Amino acid sequence: MLTENEIRPEALMAEQARLFAEDVAGLMAHRSEFIQVPCPACESVEYQPTFEKCGMPFVTCLQCETLYANPRPRPEHMVGYYRNSKNYEYWSNYIFPASEAARREKIFQPRVDLVLNICDRFQVPTRILMEVGAGFGIFGEELKKRNRFQQMIAVEPTPYLAEDCRKRGLDVVESPIEEVNKANLLKPGETINVIVNFEVIEHLFSPRDFLRQCADFLEPGGVLILTCPNGKGFDIVTLGAQSSAVDVEHVNLFNPASLALLMRSCGFEVIETQTPGKLDAELVRKQLLSGELNAEAHPFLTQILVDEWETKGPAFQQFLIDNHLSSNMLLVGRKQG
Numbered sequence: 001m002l003t004e005n006e007i008r009p010e011a012l013m014a015e016q017a018r019l020f021a022e023d024v025a026g027l028m029a030h031r032s033e034f035i036q037v038p039c040p041a042c043e044s045v046e047y048q049p050t051f052e053k054c055g056m057p058f059v060t061c062l063q064c065e066t067l068y069a070n071p072r073p074r075p076e077h078m079v080g081y082y083r084n085s086k087n088y089e090y091w092s093n094y095i096f097p098a099s100e101a102a103r104r105e106k107i108f109q110p111r112v113d114l115v116l117n118i119c120d121r122f123q124v125p126t127r128i129l130m131e132v133g134a135g136f137g138i139f140g141e142e143l144k145k146r147n148r149f150q151q152m153i154a155v156e157p158t159p160y161l162a163e164d165c166r167k168r169g170l171d172v173v174e175s176p177i178e179e180v181n182k183a184n185l186l187k188p189g190e191t192i193n194v195i196v197n198f199e200v201i202e203h204l205f206s207p208r209d210f211l212r213q214c215a216d217f218l219e220p221g222g223v224l225i226l227t228c229p230n231g232k233g234f235d236i237v238t239l240g241a242q243s244s245a246v247d248v249e250h251v252n253l254f255n256p257a258s259l260a261l262l263m264r265s266c267g268f269e270v271i272e273t274q275t276p277g278k279l280d281a282e283l284v285r286k287q288l289l290s291g292e293l294n295a296e297a298h299p300f301l302t303q304i305l306v307d308e309w310e311t312k313g314p315a316f317q318q319f320l321i322d323n324h325l326s327s328n329m330l331l332v333g334r335k336q337g
């Protein structure tokens with residue numbers, strides 16, 4: 001079973017929290033310049049203010065229930081935030097190396113299995129796969145070991161992450177996807193069969209522009225596989241602003257229905273929806289144990305997630321997974337054409 005401590009070692013998280021607070025202060029210094037946006041999924045402008053997290057205002061779309069930051073930082077401020085982030089530098093130097101083995105085994109190898117399984121089930125050709133937001137390059141490295149794709153392209157705009165990808169032998173395009181020119185990337189006649197991005201879309205100023213760009217890169221019938229938080233999942237709905245999935249970087253918290261709506265409007269047929277997240281029950285349990293979530297106000301959750309954790313906890317998490325109620329989701333879209 002995957003535990004939170006394996007991927008976020010507690011001993012390192014205090015320093016990370018301090019650096020993250022500095023990053024957030026830098027972003028929030030632009031608060032007066034934040035701009036109003038329509039719902040990132042359905043473009044409705046009707047919303048209900050929901051909560052603030054670290055000064056970032058979140059609202060819920062009255063049409064599709066997407067939870068999103070509004071008003072939100074301008075694109076140039078978001079770019080500056082990631083480029084200058086001390087938190088990400090610390091992750092890269094300390095937290096990631098300390099948790100790499102567990103992440104490789106429990107996150108990236110299962111992701112490779114999932115992607116290959118989707119290719120098999122939907123009979124997707126496996127010539128070229130592109131990963132957008134390749135990060136440290138572990139997915140690409142694990143995918144290459146399977147020898148299924150003839151070519152794997154890693155798109156990663158952050159210089160030290162792109163360097164990590166190169167060290168692992170990946171073909172790297174060090175650029176934001178918006179600036180990648182298809183004609184420079186592919187030889188004449190070549191097309192991309194599969195695009196994957198893991199935990200990317202929730203960070204973007206315009207998910208719509210991003211999905212259209214992905215559709216443009218794919219051949220007709222090619223598939224886009226993406227994962228992101230589910231704003232209607234158990235830990236986010238239960239913990240609200242106290243959920244670790246709600247933070248200033250996650251400006252778009254879609255749900256399975258609203259993300260499907262957005263994907264369809266960008267030229268995809270949605271052929272698969274899953275919520276494979278494994279951590280919801282543990283995350284809520286921790287806050288019940290620490291008192292951050294009032295156990296007296298949640299006697300039933302306390303019964304399942306604390307008193308009867310050993311016997312009921314795993315079954316409860318499986319129930320969330322089976323019913324599209326986990327806070328981490330995966331959708332697959334097939335480009336129409």
Ligand SMILES: [Zn+2]
Pocket residue numbers: 039040041042043044061062063064065066258
């Ligand atoms: Zn909406």
